Amino acid sequence: MIENYRPNWMDEELDAVQDMTRRFVAEHITPKQEKWYEQGYTDREVWLKAGELGILAPDISAEYGGSGGHFGHEAVIGHELCVSGDSSWRTCKQIHVIAAHYIERYGTEQQKQRWLPGICSGELIAGMGMTEPDGGTDLQNMRTKAIRDGDNYRISGSKTFITNGSTADILILATKTDPSQKAKGVSLFIFETKTPGFSVSKRLKKIGLHGSDTAELFFDDCVVPADRLLGEVEGKGFYQMMQDLTYERALTGVNCAAVMEHALNVSAEYAHERKMFGGKLIDLQNTRFVLAEVKTQATIARVFVDFTVEQMIKGNMTSDLASMSKWWMSDTHSEVINRCLQLFGGHGYILEYPIARMYVDARIESIYAGANEVLKDLIGRNI
Template sequence: MSILDTEELEMWRASVSAFLDAEAPPAAIEEWGRAKIVPRDFWRKAGAMGLLGASMPEEYGGSGLDFRYEAVVIDELGRRGLEGWGFVVHSVIAAPYFAEYATEEQKRHWLPAIANGDSVLAIAMTEPGAGSDLQGIRTRAVEDGDHWVIDGQKTFISNGQTADIVLVACRTGDEGAKGISLIAVEADREGFVRGRNLDKIGRDAQDTSELFFEGVRVPKENLLGGQAGRGFAQLMTMLPQERLAIAGMGLAMLERALAETIAYTRERKAFGKPLLDFQNTQFTLAEIKTQAVVARAFYEQCIGKLVAGQLDPVTASMAKLWITESEVAAINRCLQLFGGYGYMNEYPIARMYRDARIDTIHGGASEIMKLMIARTL
């Protein structure tokens, strides 16, 4: 039995599905893609519905649930092609840092607005010269009286144009892991500058930006957890959930691509019969279906481990590596079965082909996943 097949989760899925059908119909998703940003009004509606704080403690405005409920939202977004909404970055990746590591005062100050959609989150790790190697970051925060003064640059930051609060990985000490801290920077701070909304090959509705910190002064109270030098350890502890969420996004897209392709090959004819009647089509889709079913089983096993507090970084890396690499390869094969129509953006498979490509890169590239796994050999 699937770990997601419970009465409570089915009720949650129905609620999420009804909300997305009403507030994010296909026409709206198309418009958000053209605008390259999801409107703030949608964020607030999602917050009011409870989507943004599902696994956040109740005393801070959340629902006190667990990752299974986030996984249901990820599934429903994937079924609609709404991966471009930065829900995962806000609710599944960034918000847990506040819930897990913030001081009691910080939690009461920030979490309610994070849960209701008034404050959208981004997390700024990647820099022009530092990607998967987080120890190479150069953005620096220097103590000055009761403040930290931050200087540096970040890039490829999801929710970069929308975010009200950016959780910034910066260097507060010497080189290496022990010199890294996480500091919350409100977007209205003087010296905080949003760069351009980057022009990507996919995930059109996702605002992804360069961010600049030019002598940004923030109170010392904005240091996550109140003690410098803990940022790297905090990041490493939360990466399994981040990587599992990315795997879930990839799996949802893989399953959608398979369903779209089966439907298309049933209708499309060649040489007088449906494409699905050809053995090549059947064998291709049989392989992809097998990959999807195996991926789903492994993913849900990992969800069980995460909820039980037992998901280790290596297993999460395996999930991200195998599922996202399978996703990209399978969608490529699905597109081939569409022929020329697969190259047209009006067909969902073309957009999935573009959208999927980032999943083997962000949250740690496949090569980094292999390195982590190889250390256990």
């Protein structure tokens, strides 16, 4: 997109990760898109293969089964998945690695040793159980309860819009251990989905991201050992979620910038091939204007996102910067895809064309990881 452009944070090791990921995607992701799109979830074999190659949890410490890398490794992998047109596994993987970070950052040594190796190898699929039917971004007012009962907790409630919900082996589950409190009453658990009383209502039918697994979950008096409490300390869950949302928002920005690049590529290719008015679509000045503007937006996005990756690697990322990246990238990428789709005319409305799938997939980006309106308010409060 930018000739001879190489981000400052890239190095030879990351070049190798990029090449390996590109080959992995070509062999194991792209050929499966239609199958996953129809069945509504990804097959477990892709998780195991990614774990075998070390690209499933690249920035988890090697002592716990990860590759011992940093955020740049995850950014490279996310970028390659998005520019390939993957609309299935990339979202599932993002949630999986976020769950791993919760355990590594806040878990006890015993919890890390017990759960992280399986997450990194792909033997365990992880999800995040945060959102509830009566509230999404308003996490401190959740209703799912975890009541202490001797050496156990009894968990009851429900969650919805949960990525990996019907395929996950474990969840980082947000609960209220003290219903009388708001933020201070929230606690997180490492929850095994084989626990009696747990059930998956159904896979939800979404307007986009059809190949990723999203489900509604129910917890009916599930008995969970007290050592599943993340960090084994009550009341820290809301703080933990707010801290780790910075990671999720930064990664969302990376993905949105990469999807913009993919939208530009497929649109430019179509414009050079599509015959119109005795010539080709690219011969029309309006087409060139649109593609020029889209290329400029995508280039700005890439430079911005490379700055955020650099800050993440250096440990200088702030909540404000992650929030700015997430809201601007997601809004801009929706605008870019909308303008690109217009160039396709009626073909852009047909799901056989990648731009159509990008269009419906894009809508969720401004909603999850914190609705953009909330992020703007958070940024504004610090001005």
